[in-house]
Amino acid sequence: MRRTDRAALLPVALERSSDKPMHRQLYDQLREMILSGRLVGGERLPSTRTLAKDLAVSRNTVAAAFDQLLAEGYLEGKVGAGSFVSGELPEEALATKGKIVDRDGATPRRRGLSKRGQRLASLRQPRGRRSPAFSVGMPDVADxxxxxxxxxxxxxxxxxxxxxxxxxxxxxxxxxxxxxxxxxxxxxxxxxxxxxxxxxxxxxxxxxxxxxxxxxxxxxxxxxxxxxxxxxxxxxxxxxxxxxxxxxxxxxxxxxxxxxxxxxxxxxxxxxxxxxxxxxxxxxxxxxxxxxxxxxxxxxxxxxxxxxxxxxxxxxxxxxxxxxxxxxxxxxxxxxxxxxxxxxxxxxxxxxxxxxxxxxxxxxxxxxxxxxxxxxxxxxxxxxxAAHLRRTRKLYSQRQEKLLSVLQARVGHLLDVAPSEAGMHVMARFRPELAARMTDVEAVERARDKGLSLSCLSSYYAASNGHQGLLLGYAAVPEEQMAEAVDRLARVLEA
Known part of the structure; x- marks a missing residue:
């Protein structure tokens, strides 16, 4: 099989009528791509032969630009692999990287969102990597x-x-x-x-x-x-x-x-x-x-x-x-x-x-x-x-029963949990003892450190009105793992 150059395609345009040498034009454009973040650390560049062919210039022209970028620390060479953008850039690059600049080179003022944009952004709930315990709406994909x-x-x-x-x-x-x-x-x-x-x-x-x-x-x-x-x-x-x-x-x-x-x-x-x-x-x-x-x-x-x-x-x-x-x-x-x-x-x-x-x-x-x-x-x-629905309906029903049993035994003094006739989660309201010690937002944040994905009831209200509770998804939690997951939750709530 013929080997192909899988490096990035570079949007470079050289002006042959310019007084500036073409190797300098190529150097300037590649440097600007690195400073602006268009080329990131570790990204592989095309070989000098491939880039020279793409630009219809001599290989020496490309090699001269690469040599200068290598010398200044913008690129690094790996024997047998080619040229790559440096992971650690020169101080000048670090000072410029990530800034949005206008045509005069000045950093513009922060641009504001529309009122609609601000309202939409406020709806976004923080969510990192979702854990099966107790992520709301997460099905058992293993099944x-x-x-x-x-x-x-x-x-x-x-x-x-x-x-x-x-x-x-x-x-x-x-x-x-x-x-x-x-x-x-x-x-x-x-x-x-x-x-x-x-x-x-x-x-x-x-x-x-x-x-x-x-x-x-x-x-x-x-x-x-x-x-x-x-x-x-x-x-x-x-x-x-x-x-x-x-x-x-x-x-x-x-x-x-x-x-x-x-x-x-x-x-x-x-x-x-x-x-x-x-x-x-x-x-x-x-x-x-x-x-x-x-x-x-x-x-x-x-x-x-x-x-x-x-x-x-x-x-x-x-x-x-x-x-x-x-x-x-x-x-x-x-x-x-x-x-x-x-x-x-x-x-x-x-x-x-x-x-x-x-x-x-x-x-x-x-x-x-x-x-x-x-x-x-x-x-x-x-x-x-239909067969998948029948199978998962039975499976999720059994998992809800198991979760309710374990919750009652382990944290029944802290959470008031009622069975649900439908869905993939149960709602657990805070009992007075727990509500006096922490909010549901705090509980969710602490649970995240324990590898649990909870949702707080208060976040689903448009206005703050004192509702405190947790939504516990159970569909993706196997029954044999339920007790250990609830035990981690109990340590969060009892802290």
Whole structure:
């Protein structure tokens, strides 16, 4: 096999009509790339022969520039390997590196964010490396049938048709949309066909697309309080004014929302499994919400979060299935039921909105990636998806039971934990003794040092109101590791 030069491509342009020698021009441009950080320490440069060929100059010209950079400490040579950017640059480079300079060479003043940018940035929660214990929303990827998945991916891309490579539909791969529509009709009682399904990169993009189509800048939107920051971010990025509406034991309080923002025409809710409180919206509240939307020519975005994992009680149909007036935009995702990096979700829109939504999808993002869509379509059609859901539903139910048992025995005096009928996490509220000693934010920070990934309840409220608690994800924690993980948590809380 012919050996190729795998070094970086350098955007160098030499002016042959310039009075400055070409080796000096090359030196200046390479030095500027190093000082500005465009070439980083340890990065390999092309060989003098390759670069001379690229620039149509003599090899001696390139060698002269390299020799000067080597002599000044910007480059270092490795025998048999070539020339590399130095890991330790000269003092002059260290003084300049990383600064943003204007055309006069002066460092400009710090640039400010827009008000929307500041609000969006404030929603970002600190997150480093996620640990299985007790990361919220993290599935057990070790249990996923990757042998099947890799076979389906390989089959789809062994000889892909041209339409899959270059003529993607804005709404997504039709066989996948057909498979999703069939699954939703059966499993979630969603009234839809493939034409109403639009593929996106996840629930947040789905909510953002719906907001762009249905809202103008400054329009008020009713959102759950507490609620998921990703939902709020997607709506805020579309220019919405968020109206936090309290969630109680019956779910989203429709009457309170009407009182708080009578002019609102859009509500975004998770009726089947609210995050983070895990409550389910009652039928009476669901019907009242649909009546509110119909009466005021409004809309409801239904985020069907974690609906696949329900362990107790009767299966719940989607809110969209109760809608007879075409007021609900249904949102779902495969991130939690398969694996997060899959980045595939979907909307189901009312029939008369399919064309506006497709046009908006194309305008904002042209079309979704088709890399995984054919494999996912087959994964659903051939029953692998349903089998995976059955297996993980049983597995996660057992893990929740184990976690509740261990928590009660080890930290029951500090945390009040109730079982959850659905989802992949339980909520643990602070008992007075613990609340007097630390906040949930402090608990999360201390737990991070112990290798635990917790989420604090207070961070999901738009306004500070004294709610203190922890969200404990259990789906990715094997039962045999549960006791040790809870013991680490206990040491954090008892400190």
């Amino acid at each position: 996923f049938p990757f042998d099947v998945w890799s076979r389906l991916m390989s089959k789809a891309w062994r000889r892909p048709p041209i339409d899959l490579l270059a003529n993607a539909e804005p709404a997504g791969y039709l066989p996948l949309r057909e498979a999703i529509a069939g699954y939703l009709r059966t499993a979630r009682a969603v009234r839809c066909d493939a034409e109403q399904v639009i593929i996106v990169s996840g629930a947040q993009q789905a909510i953002g697309l719906a907001a762009h189509v249905l809202l103008d800048d400054g329009d008020p939107v009713l959102v759950e309080e507490p609620g998921y920051p990703g939902v709020r971010g997607a709506l805020m990025a579309a220019g919405a004014e968020l109206i936090p509406v309290p969630v109680d034991d019956e779910g989203f309080d429709v009457d309170a929302g009407e009182r708080m923002a009578p002019e609102a025409r859009l509500a975004c809710v998770a009726p089947s499994h609210q995050f983070p409180l895990s409550v389910t919206m009652t039928l009476a509240r669901r019907l009242k919400l649909l009546e509110w939307a119909s009466r005021g020519d409004g809309w409801v975005i239904e985020d069907d979060y974690d609906s696949e994992y329900r362990y107790g009680g009767r299966p719940l149909a989607a809110l969209q299935g109760l809608d007879r007036d075409g007021r609900v935009v249904y949102v779902g995702s495969f991130s939690k039921v398969m694996f997060p990096s899959l980045r595939l979700g979907y909307l189901v829109v009312p029939p008369d909105l399919t064309e506006p939504f497709r046009a908006a999808r194309a305008a904002l993002d042209d079309h979704p990636s088709t890399i995984a869509q054919p494999a996912l379509a087959t994964f659903i059609e051939e029953g692998f998806f």
